[in-house]
Every structure is written in structure tokens, then in C-alpha cells.
Amino acid sequence: MTDHRIPPMDRPWPSKLFVEVTTACNLRCAMCVKQSGPGIPDAYLSDETFEKLVPAFPTLETLILNGIGEPLLHPGLEHYIRTARQNVPVDAVIGFQTNGSLLTEQRACSLLSAGTDAISISVDAADPALFRSMREGGETEDVNRAAAALGRAKERTGRTGFRWGAELVLARETRAELPKVIEWVAARGGSFLIVTHILPYREEAVSSVVYDPNVDKTLAHYRKRKEEAAELGIDLSLYYTAKWRLGPVERREEIIACMERVVQEISDMGLPQHIPNLVSHDEGQYRETERLFRESSSLAQARGVDLRLPALGPRMDRRCDFIEEGSAFVSVSGTVHPCYFLWHSFTCHADGRIRPVDALSFGSVHDRPLLDIWNSPEFAAYRREIGTYPFPHCGNCSLAPCDYIERHEFEQDCLGNRLTCGSCPWSLGVLQCMR
Known part of the structure; x- marks a missing residue:
């Protein structure tokens, strides 16, 4: 039994596990990290890798089965969910995010019968043309069908506790769609909407950013x-x-x-x-976003939709939900990482500046058990240090960009910390995801 008096980051096991079942995807969304630089090659989680994670399941509170790719492309997804359901606590939540294009009623019933508790569909706009511009290869018809399939599957399987909702990437071109997506979720029986700002992986996407860069x-x-x-x-x-x-x-x-x-x-x-x-x-844009968030919150409350909004801009008082909630991230190859930001290597344009990010791994489950990696002195010390938030606000420094954050092989920041978190958009409150 979990002792809730112990902070999740200090427990001898992860409370939340994010498992990347595939890096492959059937869409080419411009705001996805897969479109960053050389990209991330397609790969699939093996049964062998998944089985090595099972010993950590009995103490999990949440299991999220997706990362960069589209989880419905993995033919063994239901098997993984079924295995997890048999091994996690009865009140643990198993879920994943999907673009919805492959979600038929038959597949939805299969997923719910296997033990899925929550599914989030990517819906960035209700307008078909705007939706298409954000998600190359996707159509609003796909997500409409997916939502209907989940509603019918919930009835057919009798899974009354199952919840589904949507995730929306907020961009300047589509921000006016936010109230429409709230209505879309409510009209189809969805229960939540997670909103995140866009992280530009390409220079031309910098102009799409809505949030103010100032703390x-x-x-x-x-x-x-x-x-x-x-x-x-x-x-x-x-x-x-x-x-x-x-x-x-x-x-x-x-x-x-x-x-x-x-x-x-x-x-x-x-x-x-x-x-x-x-x-x-830009005071005009700031006030417009502030108004949009305020009105959207009122609308969501009236429609019974649980709305999770990001911050209007970077927050001074940072919080890493991944560390604070005791999370571990496992890649398709079995490497173990501390957070979403350091799951893969990529280049982004955070705050309009080129920012190389290198993945940080504490080991592979093919070399030693996940719980051994979690309790290793290196990983435990990392979590404790992150929890003190000693790093600088790189994006709000007039000396930036500097050599400390521009180099690919990060050594230390300007305060001597060896943590790569000074410009992490998740801890600043501007990015969020299903967790």
C-alpha cells in the first residue's frame, strides 16, 4: 500500500509511468517533435521490453501508453493494456492520447474491454480547414467518428467509469477555435479538454506562439x-x-x-x-488571450467540461509535475527518462531562440530492472535536486542566448547546475499533456 505521507519523488517506485509504445505516426502534424530536424525514426515497443516493466505495475497510480507516435498503430496495444490492468492497483488509471483517425467502434470496444480508463483525442480546431492546416493528413470527420465510437463503446461494454476528452495545441491561427472545441467535446459526451501552447520546432512556427515570453x-x-x-x-x-x-x-x-x-x-x-x-x-494579444481563457473557463464550467488551461506565460514559481508526481518515462527501446522534455533529442525555438535539447537517460530496462534504475543514486539525486528548482530562468535573461544553452553537449548552466531545466516549458506552465 502506498504511504501518501511520502512525496511521490521520494518513494521507492514511480507512481506514474509513461510508456512509449511507438514513435510511428500516420499523420504529419507540423507542431510535432517528429518534424524537428532529422526527426525521430519509427520504432515499436517490443513485448520483451514491455514485460520488463510489469514488476513496477503493482504500485502505479497512472499508466500512460503513448509518447511521440500514434499508439493505435501498435497491434499489441490491447495486450499491453490487459496485462497492465491485471497488475496495477484497482484504482489505477490506464490511458493514452490518439489522433483518432484509426479509432473505430470495434477498436474502441476492444480497448475498453481490455481495461482502458481514459482516452484523449487530439482536436486543435472544429473548423475542417483549420484542423487540416494543423494536422496534415487528418480530418474533422476522423475525430467525429472517434468520439462517436467511444460513446457507443462505453455503452456496449458497460464501462461507466471510462472518460474521454480532447487535447488542443493553442496556436495564434487557431486560438479562436477554443470555445468551439469545448462545445465539440460537450456535445459528444466528452468530459475533459487539455490545452497546451505550441512549442515551435521550426523557425516558421515561432509566429504561431500565443503565450507571452516574459515571466x-x-x-x-x-x-x-x-x-x-x-x-x-x-x-x-x-x-x-x-x-x-x-x-x-x-x-x-x-x-x-x-x-x-x-x-x-x-x-x-x-x-x-x-x-x-x-x-x-504585445499588450493587445495578452489581453485577448486573457479574455479567451476567462470566457472559455466559464463556458467549460457551464457545459460540464473539465478544462485544463496553460499559463498565459512562463511562471516565476516553477513546478515540474513529472518530478513532483513521481513519473518515469520509458522509450520504445527501453531507456528510462525523467520527463517529457528529456525523452528525446531535438531542436526547438523556445522563446524565439534555437535551443538544442539532448535526451537524458538513467539506464535501460534491458540492463537492469526499472525499479533499480528508479532507486539508483543518480536518478534519486536528480529528482531531489530538481525539486529545489535551483536553475535560472534562461528564457528571461537579457544575456541569452548564451553558450551554456546553445551548445548540444550541455555541461552546466550559468549558476553551475548540471540540470538542463532552465528553459523547460513544462515547468514554466506553458506546456502540458495527459498525465
Whole structure:
């Protein structure tokens, strides 16, 4: 029996296990990490690898059977679910995310009969054209059919506790679709909607980002001071134009002096700041997103949909849900990782900058048992250190980009930490997933 007085990260077993059953996919979504650089080769979890995970099942609270690829492509998915159901606690949740294109009523019944508790369908827009633009090869007809199949399967199998919902990647082009997707979920009997911001893996996707790059507490102080300055006829967004004499500006010296006072105040408060990002802060977009989230929350509550929204921008008080909730991630090859961000190697454009990310593995289940890897001094020390959040806010540093985060072989950050988490978008609250 789990002792809930012990924090999940300190327990001698993972409480949540994310198992990547395949990296293959039948769609080519532009916002997927598979489209990053050289990409991630297609592979499938072997029965041998899965069997090596079973000894860790009796203490699990959650088992998520997906990673980068489409889990319904794996012919052994039901076998894995059935095996897990026989070995996890009775109240443990088994689920996965799918693009829905392969989900027929027959397959849905098979999945629910095997013991699936939750399924999330990727739905980024209700409009067919917008949906197609986000998910190459996908159609709204596919997700409509998938939702209907799950509803009928729930009735046929008598699995009254089964829940399904959707996940939406929020982009500038499709953000107005959020209320429509809430209505879509509610109308078809879904119970939840998980919303995440887009992480640009290609440079052209940077313009699709909706969230503000500035840390929430820093931005709150800047917005307050900018509004006060505006009442005096001083426009802080002209700071660089005034400072570097890039064009004619009235009250040049006052603009410079006012902005530099604000910068000093933020520094005295011990908050990180990226001055160019503050100066270029898009107040109109920020307020529009704020309004969208507020109205969407009200709509979801009225429709009975459990809505999980991301932060409006990076949060100062970081939290790694993966570490805090005692999670372990297993790749198709059997390597064990601490989180989603470090599951694969890729390149992204976080905060508009090129950011190479290297996968971090603590071993393979083909070399030693999963529980031995989890309890290894290296993995245990890593979790404890992450839990203190000692790393800098790389995305809100005026010195960035720097050699510490631009190099592929990460050695340490500017504070001497050997943790690669300074710019992790999950701990900053802008990305989230089914967990």
C-alpha cells in the first residue's frame, strides 16, 4: 500500500509511468517533435521490453501508453493494456492520447474491454480547414467518428467509469477555435479538454506562439509601470528607439530614464528580465488571450467540461509535475527518462531562440530492472535536486542566448547546475499533456 505521507519523488517506485509504445505516426502534424530536424525514426515497443516493466505495475497510480507516435498503430496495444490492468492497483488509471483517425467502434470496444480508463483525442480546431492546416493528413470527420465510437463503446461494454476528452495545441491561427472545441467535446459526451501552447520546432512556427515570453511576476510589474508612464505621456515601448536614436522620439530622455528605473526595480525585486521582450510586449494579444481563457473557463464550467488551461506565460514559481508526481518515462527501446522534455533529442525555438535539447537517460530496462534504475543514486539525486528548482530562468535573461544553452553537449548552466531545466516549458506552465 502506498504511504501518501511520502512525496511521490521520494518513494521507492514511480507512481506514474509513461510508456512509449511507438514513435510511428500516420499523420504529419507540423507542431510535432517528429518534424524537428532529422526527426525521430519509427520504432515499436517490443513485448520483451514491455514485460520488463510489469514488476513496477503493482504500485502505479497512472499508466500512460503513448509518447511521440500514434499508439493505435501498435497491434499489441490491447495486450499491453490487459496485462497492465491485471497488475496495477484497482484504482489505477490506464490511458493514452490518439489522433483518432484509426479509432473505430470495434477498436474502441476492444480497448475498453481490455481495461482502458481514459482516452484523449487530439482536436486543435472544429473548423475542417483549420484542423487540416494543423494536422496534415487528418480530418474533422476522423475525430467525429472517434468520439462517436467511444460513446457507443462505453455503452456496449458497460464501462461507466471510462472518460474521454480532447487535447488542443493553442496556436495564434487557431486560438479562436477554443470555445468551439469545448462545445465539440460537450456535445459528444466528452468530459475533459487539455490545452497546451505550441512549442515551435521550426523557425516558421515561432509566429504561431500565443503565450507571452516574459515571466509572470516580471511582466506584472512592467505592465503596471508602463500604464503609469502612459498616463504621463511616456511610451516605454519606444525605449530602444530612444536609447539608440533609431528615429525621432519625443521626450527621449524621460523614456530612457523611466525604463531604466523599471529595470532597476525589477532587478531589486530579484526577478529575471529580458529587456527586449519586455519592451516588445504585445499588450493587445495578452489581453485577448486573457479574455479567451476567462470566457472559455466559464463556458467549460457551464457545459460540464473539465478544462485544463496553460499559463498565459512562463511562471516565476516553477513546478515540474513529472518530478513532483513521481513519473518515469520509458522509450520504445527501453531507456528510462525523467520527463517529457528529456525523452528525446531535438531542436526547438523556445522563446524565439534555437535551443538544442539532448535526451537524458538513467539506464535501460534491458540492463537492469526499472525499479533499480528508479532507486539508483543518480536518478534519486536528480529528482531531489530538481525539486529545489535551483536553475535560472534562461528564457528571461537579457544575456541569452548564451553558450551554456546553445551548445548540444550541455555541461552546466550559468549558476553551475548540471540540470538542463532552465528553459523547460513544462515547468514554466506553458506546456502540458495527459498525465
